Amino acid sequence: MGKILLLFSLLFAITSIMAQDHLSFKGIPIEGSMFSFCQKLKAKGFTSIGRDNNLTLFTGDFTI
Numbered sequence: 739m740g741k742i743l744l745l746f747s748l749l750f751a752i753t754s755i756m757a758q759d760h761l762s763f764k765g766i767p768i769e770g771s772m773f774s775f776c777q778k779l780k781a782k783g784f785t786s787i788g789r790d791n792n793l794t795l796f797t798g799d800f801t802i
Contacts, residue, residue, distance in 0.1 A: 764800075 745776035761768045766778045776794050780786065 764782055779796055784796040786794060787796040787797050
């Protein structure tokens with residue numbers, strides 16, 4: 739009985755972990771390439787203020 743309960747608990751835990759949504763910022767899923775994410779930020783009204791290696795800085799309204 740204990741093994742079955744443990745098996746169902748493990749199955750439930752794995753299922754709930756896999757069902758989580760991806761991270762998102764202002765409705766934009768954080769996935770794909772950096773370039774495509776930056777284009778989506780620009781479409782939302784953010785302005786690119788700098789770029790260095792693998793870092794791109796944006797300015798815009800974060801609270802709405």
